[in-house]
Amino acid sequence: MGTLMRSVGEGRIQAHEVAACRPEPFGGALMDVMVVEGNSQRLDGGAMFGNAPKAMWSRWVEPDADNRIPLATRALLVREDSGRNILLEAGIGAFFGPDLRHRYGVVEDHHVLLDSLGAHGVGPGDIDAVVLSHLHFDHAGGLLGTWASGTDQALVFNRATYVVSEAAWARARAPHLRDRASFIKGLPGLIEGSGRLDVVDGDRSATLGPGYRLHFSNGHTPGMMLAEVEAPQGPLVFAGDLIPGVPWVRPAVTMGYDRYPELLIDEKQAFLEDVHSRGGRLFLTHDPATAIVGIERDERGGFSALV
Numbered sequence: 001m002g003t004l005m006r007s008v009g010e011g012r013i014q015a016h017e018v019a020a021c022r023p024e025p026f027g028g029a030l031m032d033v034m035v036v037e038g039n040s041q042r043l044d045g046g047a048m049f050g051n052a053p054k055a056m057w058s059r060w061v062e063p064d065a066d067n068r069i070p071l072a073t074r075a076l077l078v079r080e081d082s083g084r085n086i087l088l089e090a091g092i093g094a095f096f097g098p099d100l101r102h103r104y105g106v107v108e109d110h111h112v113l114l115d116s117l118g119a120h121g122v123g124p125g126d127i128d129a130v131v132l133s134h135l136h137f138d139h140a141g142g143l144l145g146t147w148a149s150g151t152d153q154a155l156v157f158n159r160a161t162y163v164v165s166e167a168a169w170a171r172a173r174a175p176h177l178r179d180r181a182s183f184i185k186g187l188p189g190l191i192e193g194s195g196r197l198d199v200v201d202g203d204r205s206a207t208l209g210p211g212y213r214l215h216f217s218n219g220h221t222p223g224m225m226l227a228e229v230e231a232p233q234g235p236l237v238f239a240g241d242l243i244p245g246v247p248w249v250r251p252a253v254t255m256g257y258d259r260y261p262e263l264l265i266d267e268k269q270a271f272l273e274d275v276h277s278r279g280g281r282l283f284l285t286h287d288p289a290t291a292i293v294g295i296e297r298d299e300r301g302g303f304s305a306l307v
């Protein structure tokens with residue numbers, strides 16, 4: 001049986017509105033899909049927009065005096081009518097010590113995701129599964145507790161099964177020199193040691209069940225896994241770092257962090273055609289203002305965000 005769920009409103013959702021309201025249950029028997037904000041970041045705009053010149057990207061996002069742009073690291077919480085809570089990603093969290101926190105532009109020093117979940121009455125022990133698109137620290141750092149001097153890192157979701165693709169898991173355990181700094185050294189060992197790891201190699205996960213369909217993309221990092229939930233309004237897909245925010249819905253716009261930009265563009269084109277043809281929407285983890293968008297297709301076959 002498929003898992004039914006509802007999403008929070010239609011079209012564009014402002015982060016502050018989502019944080020302020022809990023949606024009404026949909027018909028009583030279905031489930032909620034909630035946007036939960038994590039820690040925010042400021043990163044170099046040039047690195048975030050790959051080969052796009054500043055004259056172009058600065059029209060989309062205004063950089064600060066240090067050329068940095070604001071970014072969210074937000075998660076999606078699926079509250080099933082079965083009582084399960086499924087968290088799609090964990091954001092960057094607050095695991096960095098002061099030096100790295102400053103280097104990577106993490107704005108808040110507390111664990112915003114845990115506060116956002118708490119505002120919905122959900123504690124870390126209430127999360128049944130966490131789905132990770134990949135294990136870069138701005139997606140998986142929130143699995144760890146807030147940094148404290150002299151304290152070992154530990155997983156905060158003490159009951160959750162961690163759902164990861166086989167290729168993303170392999171990459172996290174043995175990163176390439178180019179992306180080694182994007183991974184958290186001790187994290188795979190902690191996840192493995194928990195005994196609650198579900199490594200996925202197809203479009204379904206035994207942990208999640210048939211209500212969740214998994215897409216794969218290799219252009220950003222090998223085995224990035226994008227989870228789709230079957231909302232009554234149509235499919236809702238966690239777009240991960242394939243489409244981190246509104247400007248990146250355009251297929252030709254990539255990030256400097258992408259491993260294989262041409263592959264990513266081809267994957268994005270096919271992904272957008274598929275999701276658009278099914279009336280689906282995208283969940284954007286890094287867009288500072290907009291969590292969920294539709295997809296618009298122009299007469300020349302290009303795509304843009306419908307906000």
Ligand SMILES: [Zn+2]
Binds near residue numbers: 134
């Ligand atoms: Zn990434």
